[in-house]
Amino acid sequence: MTISLKDQVSEAEWQLRVDLAAAYRLVAMFGWDDLVFTHISARIPGPEHHFLINPYGMMFEEITASSLVKIDLNGNKVSDSPYPVNPAGFTIHSAVHQAREDAQCVMHTHSLNGVAISAQRDGILPLSQQATLVLASLGYHDYEGIALNEEEKPRLVANLADNTFLMLRNHGLLTVGANPADAFLSMYIFEATCMIQVKALAGNRELIPIDPAIVDGVKEAAKIVTGGLFGGLAWPGLLRKLDRQNPGYAE
Structure with missing residues (x-):
């Protein structure tokens, strides 16, 4: 049993821990987890470059606010935890956090649908309203093997650029956000x-592509639809859903 850290960390860090733990459990609830092998990281408010990430070996559906591991930009633990940190996981995340001040939360998945499309040369096609939102802010990064090579970081950052979505070819999906709520809704x-x-594509019928002009205007339309809140609009309802189906993340 993990000892609660609520009284041992700042109020801002605790709230981030609660939201990040909720994001992990929601990823599991929606079926995007890959046992223990992907990651969501979030930067802790304050001058230190400290981050929270999953305890390696714990299932996403089990993660709590107190079990999250605090690390530095090199992936080294800066607080006590019986769990290790996956070095391959934070290679990708640290590159993004270091390059993008706005990327306070980085979410990476190996979902079956995401990996399937990442293996298709054409990538995301303009086939749905959802696709227009992705295509308006999308980068691609070619597969270079399991992410352990520090030399890959500049290429990954360049491919992400200032986008919200990054397709990791033959690997999976990545989103960034100002907080776990934004990163989750993007994912x-x-x-x-x-x-x-x-x-x-499985329907084997002629497909109707969306006009590129519509994609060009979708960012502004999305702001109108969400009232500028984006992830914050759906987040309270998602937390209520978690409270009904898998409570305990805020411990």
């Missing part, structure tokens, strides 16, 4: 886009 849209494309 929900990314995953839905891939699932729809898999199903559409």
Whole structure:
């Protein structure tokens, strides 16, 4: 049993821990987890470059606010934890966090639909409303093997650029956000886009591509639809869903 850290960390860090633990459990609930092998990281508010990441070996559906591991930019633990950190996992995340001040949360998945589309040369096709949101802010990064090579970081950062979505070829999906709520909603849209494309291509019928002009205007339209809140619009409802189906993340 993990001892609660609520009274041992700042209020801002505790709230981030709760939201990040919820994001892990939601990834499991929606079926995007890959046992223990992907990651969501978040930067802790404050001058130190400290981050929270999953305890390696714990299932996403088990993660709590107190079990998250605090690490530095090199992936070294800066607080006590019986769990290790996956070095391959934080190679990708540290590159993004270091390059993008706005990327306070980085979410990476190996979902079946995401990996399937990442293996297709054409990548994301303009086949759905969800796809227009992705295509408006999407980069691609070619596969270079399991992410252990520090030399890969500049290429990954360059491919992400200032986008919200990154397709890791033959590997999976990545989203960034100002907080776990934003990163999660972006991943929900990314995953839905891939699932729809898999199903559409399987239908073996002529497909109707969306006009590129519509894609060009979708960013502004999305702000109107979400009232500028983006992930924050759906987040309270998602937490209520977790409270009903898998409570305990805020411990």
